[in-house]
Amino acid sequence: MSASKAEQYRADVLVSCVHDREPGLMPALEEEVRRRGLEGEIRIVDAGCRGFCSMGPVLLIEPDGIFYVGLKPADVPELVEETLVKGRVVERLTYEEPTTHACISYCRDIPFYNKQERIVLRHCGMVNPGSVEEYIAVGGYQALGKVLGTMTPEEVIEEVKKSGLRGRGGAGFSTGRKWESAREAEGEIKYVLTNGDEGDPNCFMDRALMEADPQSILEGMIIGAYAVGAHQGFVYIPFEHTGAVRSMRTAIEQAREFGLLGEDILGSGFSFDVELRMGAHSFVGGESTALMHAVEGKVSEPRPKHVHTTEKGLWGRPSCLNNVKTWNMVPEIINRGAEWFAGIGTESSTGTQVFSLAGKVNNVGLAEVPMGTTVRELVFDVGGGVPKEREFKAIQIGGPSGGFLPADLLDMPMDYETLAEAGSMMGTGGVVVLDDRTCVVDTARYFVDFLRDESCGKCTSCREGIRRILEILTRITEGKGELSDLDVLERLGRVVHAVSLCGLGKTASNPVLSTLRYFRDEYVAHIVDHKCPAGVCKALIEYYIDEDKCTGCGLCRLKCPEEAISGEKKEPHVIDPELCIRCGVCHDVCRFDAVGVR
């Protein structure tokens, strides 16, 4: 019995989220499997992201489906001995459900996973992203075969149109119609492009997808190129996203080696190749015209779009640009049919959406749910709710320029139209959950500050308008605001939206306008009462020690960087508000909940 014969593997150990967090885990697993003579019987697979970021590194053992979280190399001997040899679950390594504290051994029983519907993330964490063979084994390139073998370009476009697929980069334009106008545009040479410039500060799904399932993106691109009549494609990724760059580069090389890119693909006579282009990371760089400028080697600034890029895009030629998630969905639509896809989600927003869950939520990570799922289902069922049993206050959807929605809208379905009407947007699906200890004025200020940094400066309204909004917001958080500021903010917000050229300026006032719409009281509290209800804005709060709760342990006194706390041992301590810099260390370290904020 030769150990190298692959067909004898009885179990696959799929390891995710390991390279940056526990680089020693894979070698430790491989070594232990070797030491116990399990080579050729148990295979360790370097799988991509499974989306459960708060729990990484995670590991899935197939075929049983046993799921372990937060692994360290020191756990390896016990894991191999107990689970891989003896078939027993090691309970201390399993996932603990944050609300019930129950230990869950199997991946299929974990709410974070079984409440999701994974189409985009279908292969994430299930295949080795560095192996085109594994992608083919799970059914990869079957859709391409079907397209090249049995469909005309027009039929492909019709199928994508029928599926109702809308661009997942944020704007939500019909993918089929975009392809159609690129196909119909005049010109011998046409291009297809992949937008891998994920610029939102708390989004990581595009990066994760490129790292975990690069072949599906390429397959979608080849199908798209066939449909629009392009023979050259470009994948644009910020060079800082080194993992995504490495993964896409390997994927392109392997696809070429297998004849899935290049001349006469699968003997169909259709030729297409892809080049990887890298640029410096910026928020505005993901805008379609800015991205094409970057691929051309120019400064990545947007241009007016009275002529669409599908007619005159890259080097003035018809170009079809899609987000990585959009390309990735195409093979699945071809395989399973437009009706299947259109049956998921809502009538106008079909399919699923990947959300990056961040902020005050238990299950930080990537979650894919059908369009039209409610905020409550996303945050509480999939996300596991707000940590430390604090109260849910608001959710920001759509990245830094998405609007904030309050708790009364928890049962609102999330689709393109409903979100826009509520003053937010789908965007790329970035989600930040805020609890009752997060100040909405301060959070809006934070995102406006980000947008001010990222504004390219071309339009006066965006360059100067965002700056003025930031100044006013900063003043309010310092307790120096006036009630008339609120009207100025609303007016400014509307002007920035109306006059700016690209999506950045068009959406930049969302954080301010939506918080003014739903949380006006909190602004007023800052301005009139000089109070920050959430206890965040430093100029407006004061830390105090509750005499009844303080045991006089002295921990806060030791930790205070300003020596602002005094008191005798075993006697209640006091904070000197003159010396206090409101860093909050005393509040964080107190074990008796005796430090309060007012």
Next chain:
Amino acid sequence: MPRLKSLEELQELRQRLQKDIKARADTSTTITVGMGTCGIAAGARETMRAILAELEARSIDAHVTTVGCIGMCSREPLVDIQQGDEPRVTYGDVTPEMVPRLIDEHLIRGNVVEEWVVGRVEG
């Protein structure tokens, strides 16, 4: 790897590669080997290796998993076979020599080898 020149070549390659990741795919058959300390002492690892080799030799798609002691240590190695909705059949004292007949009769012909059965659980 030479370039794929046709759709047929892609299909052939997929057929071949699919076997390599069968642990991640659904199969209707699961063979479970008792691998507690008692099972290992009675030679369960050798039995399991024989099962893996036999499945490979006959190109049968089945999952092979291990499980801890279920309490009948005297009859180890214990091997359970479950196919679809059929009852889960437990065989006792399974030595590597018994494996070819077990697989041939139970998995291929669909006849339970009654003389080796120690128990059944309805599926």
